Amino acid sequence: MYIDGLECSVYDREVFQELRDGGLACVTNTVAFWEDAGETMDEIGRWRDLARENADLITIARTADDIEAAHASGRTAILLGTQNSSPIEDRIRYVELFHDMGLRVMQLTYNNQNAIGGSCYEPHDSGLTRFGREVVREMNRVGMVVDLSHVGERTGIDAIEASEAPVAVTHANARSLYEHARNKGDDLLRALAENGGVIGLATYRNISGPWAESRETWCDMVRRTVDIVGLDHVGIGTDLSRKSGDRELQWMRKGRWTRTTQYGAGSAGNPGKAKPVEFMTSTRDFPALAECLTTHAGFGDEETAKIMGGNWMRFYRHVFKG
Structure with missing residues (x-):
């Protein structure tokens, strides 16, 4: 079973077919x-339309089952996931309301400080x-x-x-392996593992550096x-x-927060959209990745199965409540 912990694609039937092909x-x-x-509710509504129109390829999930x-x-x-807590508009009760609408993953902050805490790009991290x-607590x-x-x-x-529940880093890498503000320090990753969480390793070129040169x-x-956090995480x-x-x-x-140029995970020398890595141009490349984990990296079949999706399933079964 293959699971991708986070994408920000613009989905249509062709992309849905790529999910199935992979x-x-x-x-x-x-x-x-x-x-x-309101804007997020519009998008959730649009996704319900997409799910009805492409019911042979996809379905919106609320539980591990x-x-x-x-x-x-x-x-x-x-x-359904968000990369910011902006949809709840600093209202605690909106967490439950969006959960009722099907939202299952919410990133606490995106690229700026907000009422919840600090972002990886702020020069001073306020803490939670x-x-x-x-x-x-409410998300738990x-x-x-x-x-x-x-x-x-x-x-x-x-x-x-x-x-009180395991938490996730759905799309980042270890900062000790590639220095970037978007990546996570070993102390955080070890705490994540001790809490039962999972890090979803990203193939995004800007935060993978030389590790993205090949599959x-x-x-x-x-x-x-795996050496840092353990196979199960x-x-x-x-x-x-x-x-x-x-x-x-x-x-x-x-x-809507600025008029000035922002580079996100890029830089002045790398201002545009990052070129997709050659080994992961679409989700059709998942089977080849699984094979490489076994034949090149030396993971056994059961170990590869955990990395490719089993660890996410264990995590979802622990966190989701219906």
Whole structure:
């Protein structure tokens, strides 16, 4: 069973077919970056339309059992996720309301400080706020994944300590293997593992550096990450952005908060959209990745199965409550 912990693709039937061609049992999408409650509800509504129109290929999942059922029926389960807490508009009760609408994954902060805590790009990480602790507690109560992917280091560690349930980094890599603000320090990753969480390793070129040179080097990074956190806490979160262009890129980087140029995970010397890595141009490449983990990185079949999706399924079964 293959699971992708996070994508920010622009989905249509062609991309859904790619999910099926790659054997994806489940993928978490992105229904919000900076969107408010109303805009996110519009997007959830649009996804319900997409699910009805493409019911032979996908279905929206709310539980781990839904993922299993989708896989058994030859379809891909879609977990609705956001890369920011902007949809709840600093209202604690909106966590439950969005959960009722099907939202299952919420990143606490995106690229800016917010009422919950600090971002990985802020020069000073405030840590988890009092409101942030309430949000984490509420997400635990309803059964929503606490995602730390763009969260600042101190805020992330605070969130792990505050959470009664395992938390996730759905799409990032280890900072000790490639220095980048978006990647996570070993202390945070070890705390994540001790809490029962999972890191979804990204194939995104800007935060993978030399590890993205080939499928083999990326699998070497997987092996090194397993050495840091243990086999049971490593999954995949590609951060693929199929059919996403400059308009989507500028919205991700700038939202409505600035008029100035923002590079996100890029830089002045690398300002545009990162070129997809050759070994993961779409989810059709998942089977080849699984083979490489076995033949090149030396993982056994059961170990590879955990990395390719088993660890995510264990995590979802622990966190989701229906």
